[in-house]
Amino acid sequence: MLGPQTPAALDTLHAQLARQSVLVLTGAGISTASGIPDYRDTDGVRRGNAPMMHQEFLGSAQARKRYWARAMLGWHGVSLARPNPAHHALARLQASGHVSGVITQNVDGLHEAAGSTGVIELHGNLHRVVCMDCGKRRSRQQVQAELQALNPYLQDVHAVLAPDGDAQLATHFLQQFQVPHCLGCGSDLLKPDVVFFGDGVAQVTASEAWQAVQQAEALLIVGTSLMAYSSYRLCQEISRQGKPLLAINLGRTRADALLAAKLADPCEYILPRLAEQLGA
Incomplete structure (x- = not known):
């Protein structure tokens, strides 16, 4: 069941993608529907x-x-594990030009398996x-x-x-x-x-992600609480630039105060619906 705030937030997200492409940052929450457990509960614990x-x-x-x-x-x-509808929807949105690129914290390779190209794998x-x-x-x-x-x-x-x-x-x-x-x-x-805990993201990968944010028109975070600073700092930067920051995530995120819109619903439901609305 989708939340009561979904229609308005979905309209905001739809309008954003219809107007300009977005860069997408994903976390473990996009892969749970593929059977891969995530790290944290909805409170970020x-x-x-x-x-x-x-x-x-x-x-x-x-x-x-x-x-x-x-x-x-x-x-x-x-x-x-195989890509779920959220992975496939993102790949279609990228192919149609509504998504400019994908940065992921995940290490499962499911974005590439779904057909996303040029994925920046932070970890x-x-x-x-x-x-x-x-x-x-x-x-x-x-x-x-x-x-x-x-x-x-x-x-x-x-x-x-x-x-x-x-x-x-x-x-x-x-x-x-x-x-x-x-x-x-x-x-x-x-x-x-x-990247294990206590290690850092490779410099070349961090630079690629930073450059993608500089070039992005907006940033959409999907399925992540953003507790890893390597991802949270990208949200801080997009906000500093005055560009829209949006989210699809079931629980709280570290960047909630920076968000222009948030859908607290399963991404495997929201992203396919969004792709269909946009003709992807």
């Missing part, structure tokens, strides 16, 4: 496992073992793995095959999925777990090609 910290991952073999054991089980949720992509020693990259699917070959005892373990390919897993399962190694240099410092 974090749920699930404590996040893996960048320095902990690099400095602790035990932390890497814990990460890869949980990721081995959680990967299925990401690899089997990387789980479908790639990088060696932190030699820089060699591999596909996550290849690493998954190695994980399963090394740890067949985990394949029948049931685990509750968590955000970003993570899973809940009891600690006793870690005792005999073996981590994969780099095929190039043999290092065990294999890391998903994503």
